[in-house]
Amino acid sequence: xxxxxxxxxxxxxRIVRLLxxxxxxxxxxxxxMSRYGELEHRGAEIFIGDLQHDKDIQKACKGVQYIxxxxxxxxxxxxxxxxxxxxxxxxAKEVGVQYFVFTSVLGVDRGYEDSPVFxxxxxxxxxxxxxxxxxxxxxxxxxxxNLLPLAERFQQTGIYLLIGDPKxxxxxxxxxxxxxxxxxxxxxxxxxxxxxxxxxxxxxxxxDIPRIFSRIFNQEPIIxxxxxxxxDGVRSxxxxxxxxAQTALGTLRTLLDNEFFCTPDEIQRLEAIFNIRMESxxxxxxxxxxx
Ligand SMILES: NC(=O)c1ccc[n+]([C@@H]2O[C@H](COP(=O)([O-])OP(=O)(O)OC[C@H]3O[C@@H](n4cnc5c(N)ncnc54)[C@H](OP(=O)(O)O)[C@@H]3O)[C@@H](O)[C@H]2O)c1
Numbered sequence: 425x426x427x428x429x430x431x432x433x434x435x436x437x438r439i440v441r442l443l444x445x446x447x448x449x450x451x452x453x454x455x456x457m458s459r460y461g462e463l464e465h466r467g468a469e470i471f472i473g474d475l476q477h478d479k480d481i482q483k484a485c486k487g488v489q490y491i492x493x494x495x496x497x498x499x500x501x502x503x504x505x506x507x508x509x510x511x512x513x514x515x516a517k518e519v520g521v522q523y524f525v526f527t528s529v530l531g532v533d534r535g536y537e538d539s540p541v542f543x544x545x546x547x548x549x550x551x552x553x554x555x556x557x558x559x560x561x562x563x564x565x566x567x568x569x570n571l572l573p574l575a576e577r578f579q580q581t582g583i584y585l586l587i588g589d590p591k592x593x594x595x596x597x598x599x600x601x602x603x604x605x606x607x608x609x610x611x612x613x614x615x616x617x618x619x620x621x622x623x624x625x626x627x628x629x630x631x632d633i634p635r636i637f638s639r640i641f642n643q644e645p646i647i648x649x650x651x652x653x654x655x656d657g658v659r660s661x662x663x664x665x666x667x668x669a670q671t672a673l674g675t676l677r678t679l680l681d682n683e684f685f686c687t688p689d690e691i692q693r694l695e696a697i698f699n700i701r702m703e704s705x706x707x708x709x710x711x712x713x714x715x
Contacts, residue, residue, distance in 0.1 A: 426450045427488040429475060429512065430495030431468070432458040434569040435527065438603035439492055440468050446607075453484050453495070475508035476500075485515035490610050492525040499672035501540035509548040513555050523558045523610040530565045530621055530684045538674035549619070558616055560609035562602065565623040565684045568708040569599035571633065575709055578637045584645050588652040588680045590631035595623030595685040598703040605698050614697045622694060623686030625702040636706045640713055652681060 426443055430436035431452035443450045444466040452468040453475065454460040464470050473480030475495055485491070493512055497504035509526065516524050528545045536542045552559050578584055602622055609615045634645035655677065663670030686694075691702060 425469075425488050426490045426492060427453060427471075427484055428468075428492045428494060429453045429508070430493070430527075431463055432460055433494060433496055434567055434599055435603060435606070436492075436494040437463070438569075438599055439494055439606050441466060442603050442607050444468060451484065451488065453480075476503050478511050481508065481511045482515055485512070485519050485521070488516075488519060489522045490525075491516050491521055491523070492527075492606050494527045494606065497541060497544075499669065501544045501672070501675070505541050505544035506547060509544075510551055513548075513552055513557065516557055517555060521557065523560075524552060524555075525606050525609045526552055526559065526561050527606065528561050528563045528619075530563045530623065530686070531682060532563055534682075536678045536682070539678040540671060541675040542678060553617075560606075560615045560617075561619040562606060562609070563619060563621050564597050564602050565595045565621075565686065566597070566679075567599045567602070568596050568624070568705055571596065571705070571709065572712055574633075575637055575640070575713060578634070578645070579641050579643070579713075582643050582646045584634035584637065584647050586630055586634065586647055586649045587655050588630075590647075590649055591629050593627050593629055593683045593685045595625075595627050595691075596633075596705045597623050598705075598708040600708070601700060601702050604700060605694070608698055612698060618697075620694055620697075621686045621690040623684075623691065623702075624705055624708075625691055626704055627685045628705065633705070636709065639706070640709055652677075655680060 428436050428439050431440050432454050440450050440452050440463050450468045451471050452463045453471050456472050460470055471484045473484055491512055493509055528549055532542050532546045549561050634647050638645045659670055659673045
């Protein structure tokens with residue numbers, strides 16, 4: 425039995441689909457008000473709980489052999505990115521789980537002090553590595569699935585909002601490839617107790633994204649490109665009203681102000697070990713937009 429957290433999220437949903445396509449038993453950890461009908465329909469066992477409650481995590485781990493942690497944090501990194509994963513790892517040890525796959529983030533080891541999510545994920549990586557469990561840690565760059573709503577808006581308006589440096593480099597990853605790598609991690613021998621940077625095959629500049637949209641929709645882009653200073657101003661105002669939100673925005677600030685891309689060597693290693701050809705962003709978007 426696989427336990428997948430974040431099963432209704434962009435990544436988790438794809439992991440559950442793939443496991444069910446392979447007819448593997450899956451327990452999908454979902455919240456009561458989440459949209460989990462599709463997962464149930466595909467034959468996943470639905471576990472309703474809240475990752476902020478240790479008791480729910482303890483119950484969800486019963487009888488599980490594999491855990492894939494793919495949940496996000498809704499701005500609460502301490503409770504969800506950190507505590508919930510620590511509890512999942514403790515429970516995995518308690519019930520004798522065979523394998524733990526953790527979704528971290530590219531650049532997590534660069535010591536970004538302003539990002540609660542990066543700090544939490546790095547601490548969890550260390551805890552997992554010291555746990556004695558079999559593990560794979562995946563450090564993905566930005567997900568291609570995040571761009572689908574932006575592509576839809578672009579199609580309607582031609583507008584693309586690009587905050588910060590348009591030349592900043594990124595290697596957006598196909599969320600479907602990442603899901604496959606997460607699932608295969610438990611069975612690919614060379615993935616055991618390893619850390620992988622996971623990105624798309626191309627190193628793009630952020631300004632390439634509206635250009636790709638433009639090619640797909642055959643429409644000139646209107647790029648709105650405020651400097652990062654504007655974001656900082658908004659963040660300061662938010663901070664006056666809600667200091668917690670200001671802290672949480674530190675992760676977005678970190679993402680906007682830095683480059684997140686995989687080197688060709690990292691992609692080559694990934695493709696060789698997982699026997700996969702990573703999909704380009706343009707192919708991914710065309711596949712969804714044209715279907
Ligand atoms: N998106 C990216 O570009 C990116 C890049 C690098 C790494 N990552 C990492 O990859 C993972 C997946 O990201 P994603 O974009 O697929 O996430 P997402 O779409 O934001 O989904 C987050 C998931 O976590 C669940 N969740 C949030 N709070 C919960 C709680 N208290 N109890 C139970 N479930 C809870 C959500 O459930 P609901 O449906 O109920 O909200 C949802 O299923 C995350 O760990 C993220 O940090 C993401």
